[in-house]
Amino acid sequence: MTGQAQEYDFFPAHVVRTRRLGPTMLRVTFGGGALRSFASGGRDQSFSLFLPHPGQDEPDLPYAQGEGWFAAWRAIPADRRAVMRSYTVRAQRAEPPELDVDFALHGTATDDHPPADSPAGPAAAWAAAARPGARVVLLGPAVADNRSVAFRPPADTGFVLLLADETALPAAGGILEWLPAGTRALVWIEVPDAADIQDLPAPAGVDLTWLVRAPGTPSGLLPALRAAELPAGAPYAWIAGESGTVKELRRHLVRERGVDRRAVAFSGYWRRGASEDRLREEAYARPS
Known part of the structure; x- marks a missing residue:
């Protein structure tokens, strides 16, 4: 290429x-x-x-x-x-x-x-x-600094927020391993079974909470975030998982918490009821 x-x-x-x-x-x-x-x-x-x-x-x-x-x-x-x-x-x-x-x-x-x-x-x-x-x-x-890395907290970030479901668990694990020592981070990862919980290496200062989603129930990520008391300082948020849940989490941070929308990296890894093929065809058919 x-x-x-x-x-x-x-x-x-x-x-x-x-x-x-x-x-x-x-x-x-x-x-x-x-x-x-x-x-x-x-x-x-x-x-x-x-x-x-x-x-x-x-x-x-x-x-x-x-x-x-x-x-x-x-x-x-x-x-x-x-x-x-x-x-x-x-x-x-x-x-x-x-x-x-x-x-x-x-x-x-x-x-x-x-x-x-x-x-x-x-x-x-x-x-x-x-x-x-x-x-x-x-x-x-083919180069390490590429556009397919979304987690890029600014230098003045006061603390990091990570919210992920099981599809974004590998990415969240990679981010936690990358975080510099001393980084303050609040992390919620939701999985469908308690046996899916993993021992993820992370620096001191990371507060990791696992949520287990019962079959047929809505995601618990938004209620967990709503109930959380966030530290002082400028946040940088990374949200990934089911696209509807991701939108709700981003809306809460921007509209209800007043987080700068530029400080929220978000990605819908999947959409309930739609395959990746369908999503790709929808994007391809969209006017440029």
Whole structure:
């Protein structure tokens, strides 16, 4: 890729191993020599993951066409073209070159864990069945300082707020590991099962609260934030998860707490009742 795409590149990779982290989360470790050039910026570094359909040995992706790859990819019939999903780098190691990616496995099942109530999407189903050697392609950063890192607190930040559901748990974990020593932070992470709670490394000064969402109940993130007494100082907030909940949390901070909207980084990782394919098609059809 050329021009603007110097910031990003395609990285063929394969599954090295998988490890179940809890009822909802599965860690897939990817490897391959191309990953030596994958330049993660840490924190909530996101990338696009391309997966094969069942019966395919590798993703059907015309990435050799450079900047024209997206139009060429969309021109491939939907039942053949690579499944594209957005994920976060949970960890990266140099030698051997490896990336850890945590998948939320809604609707999937293994021998040890029954399926959830909601149906599994293609990425969750692929991850649950992934075996060493399975081939994928990543579209990710070729430079560490890239636009796909959203967590960027200003130098004058007094304290940090992090609010995430299980889909944003890997990103929140990456941010907590990145936070400089002495950072004051209030963190709420919501998961669907108490067994999904993880031991996340974080510097002293981080107040981390786990919330467990009972099946069929609304998110508890907004009530938790409403009830919180925030410290003095200029806040920087990072919010990610289900888009409706993210909007409510941002609205509360900006309208009810008076937080500068420029100090709130927010991202809807998913929307209830809509697949990522549908959201992408909606965005593609929107006038520019």
